[in-house]
Amino acid sequence: MENKVGIIDIGSNTMRLVIYAQPQKGLPFKEIQNIKMGIRLRTYLNTEKIVSDEGISKLIDTLHSFQLLLHHYDVTNVTCIATATIRQAKNREDVIHIVQEKTGFTLTLLNEYEEAFYGYTAVIHSTDIKEGITVDMGGGSTEITYFQNRELVEYCSLPFGSLSLRLDFVKGSIPTEEEYEQIRQYVQAQLEDIPWIANKKVPLIGIGGSARNFGQLHQHLIDYPLAGIHQYEMNVSTVQEVQDNLKTFTFSELQKLEGLSKERADTILPSLEVFRLLLNWSNSSKFIISKKGLREGILYNKIEEQDYSSRKLVNMSMQDIMYDFRINMDNSRQIFKIAKSILKQVNKIKEMDGLITDKDVKLLEHAACIFHLGKYLNEESSSHHTFYLLSNRSILGLSHQERVKLALIASYKGKRTFRQYIESFKDWYTQDEQKKMCLLGSILKVAQSLNITKRNVVTDIKFSSKNGDWIMDIQCHDDYKPEEYRTEKQKKHLEKSLKVSLIPNFHY
Structure with missing residues (x-):
């Protein structure tokens, strides 16, 4: 139940x-x-x-x-x-x-500490950020915390919010320049009484409706190619650019603006002024939106009893995805076991030490868990569904860039489809990073082929080089004909990535 x-x-x-x-x-x-x-x-x-x-x-x-x-x-x-x-x-x-x-x-x-604490809790339970400043701007107050090594260090509650600023300083629907100046002076005076915020040079993490709405608005303005607001990142200059852009709109135009909730049309501009002042005062490196906030903080603290440490977040998300798509966990483990063995052999022959990192191996493990999960929707378009589902699903502990990388590897079908999927994101990754993703994806294709019957027949793999070719000695404990046939068909992807000819040699 x-x-x-x-x-x-x-x-x-x-x-x-x-x-x-x-x-x-x-x-x-x-x-x-x-x-x-x-x-x-x-x-x-x-x-x-x-x-x-x-x-x-x-x-x-x-x-x-x-x-x-x-x-x-x-x-x-x-x-x-x-x-x-x-x-x-x-x-x-x-x-x-x-x-x-x-x-x-x-x-x-809730008292001021509790409201601030629950917001901070939501952030560290849904991101892998080690150090940062959270700002939760509600309608009547603004809670700010500073955490280091994921531990709460400082907190405060300021006596203003997006709605109270609007009611106290703005006579019409949107601020005049004189009213902007009054808001600036008031907020800056409040910040100057909190020295621990100044010049921290860490990410500012926005919680609550005002921050979420700002992130959604910016995504619409730039036609952002992904769905989801959690862990959406903006640089500091972007906040100023969006604010300057919105100042040119009439109130009626703001109400109709795609991505902006109509009921926040009269509070978004005071909110952005606070975010901008906080970014400047803290000398923050970037502004990150958290979809998780006060309510999730209460849930994590009072109800759930799980380990939400940084290293566990992605594992929990993978477990969640595997449950949703009824993925065979035993098969996923075998695919990763084979893939890890292949990667180790490739590393040894190609002398790629330093190129493949522990983080890449972890990424390979996560991708193996959910490789081509789209087949549960449609076998013929498995790759397409896999990429779309993963790239547009919030995965705790992963940035948007890391999420797309996982989707590209877990959906790998070949270089042609890889180029199609990465088209909207190619500026996010270097050429070397793209080559590495293709390598990891092609390794997973071979690993999946080596367990195509889901019977775990492969027990060991050894690679050796002979006359310029790579020999794959594949030990099996049972009939391997389906695995042999599938591997012969799929090895070409790995051959293209490695620029070598692979010769599978199956035996009991």
């Missing part, structure tokens, strides 16, 4: 219900439903810091709507949390009591 969990996040700008399900014990939780309601609770917090009756009524109505969904999906394990607006409200105890009375939900009010 699936283990289901619901998390309700009552933010200053939006309220959101996310339902997660764990298909079986040991596998990660998957998001199966994500419902957002833009009630803008912050606008119901008056100058006396009281949430109005109208605001409370909208809050209760939304929670009732969420209750119906939770009942439909048969979810009883529910965590309901609230952040800045209710935290800052003088009548917060009344709000908590009314929520309990009207809905039965126990509303947990």
Whole structure:
């Protein structure tokens, strides 16, 4: 039976219900439903810091709507949390009591540390970044952390968010130059009180709706060839370029802009100003978007009990993919065992030490696990489906560049299709890197051929050089005719990569 969990996040700008399900014990939780309601609770917090009756009524109505969904999906394990607006409200105890009375939900009010900690947790549990600064800009507050060696070192919560900046400084729908200057002075004054952010020269990792929307917007502006926002990277100058570009748009044009949520059209510009100031103040090397945030941080800490260390992330993702596509794990292990043996023999004869790294071997292992997984959708177009599925699927612990590299190797069919797939990404990799990917892919094709019947008949492989040819002595413990036939057909790919003639020699 699936283990289901619901998390309700009552933010200053939006309220959101996310339902997660764990298909079986040991596998990660998957998001199966994500419902957002833009009630803008912050606008119901008056100058006396009281949430109005109208605001409370909208809050209760939304929670009732969420209750119906939770009942439909048969979810009883529910965590309901609230952040800045209710935290800052003088009548917060009344709000908590009314929520309990009207809905039965126990509303947990996160303090500043908890909100910052859960955001940091989400980042280190879904990326392999060793050191960085996280910024989680909500509607009413902004949480910032600094982590080193994946351990939390510093945190702070700033008393502004994308919506509160808009309400406090912008009279119209978009800021004037004078209002921009007021926002800059206010935010910069806040940052100058936090010396540990200054000049860190590490990546700035954006969490939350404002950061995600910015990343999606930029992807649309440049016609980005991949799907997915998690671990999307931008250089520092890009933030300034996008901001300068958006300043030329009218509010009506911003509302219609592809990639930008209509409800964020009036808050995106103040948000970008904060990101730009933070990048400059920290002297960050790049801006990275994290799709995982507060809710995932709560999930990782309170519910899941898995090892999310950096080295485990990709392994977990591979396990998840193999489960989704019902991949034979025993066959995958045999393919990698054969591929690793071939790579070792090639290394020995070609004297490629230094060219093939431990990271390449790990990449080969991951690609072996999911080699041509697209055949589970369509045998004839296996390679095409494999590349599309892997290049457009978020894989924890891998950057977008690493994800495409994995997809190119795991989908390898030959140099012609390789050139087709890499066309949109060829500027991402050097010629030497492309040659190495073709080599690893062609090794996997031979390895797959050597276990085409999935009986693990191959026990050992030895390579030797004779008269310019390479002899492959292949030891088997059972009938090898199907493997022999398949290998003769597929060895040409490896021959092209190595520029040698291969002579397979099968025997018991």
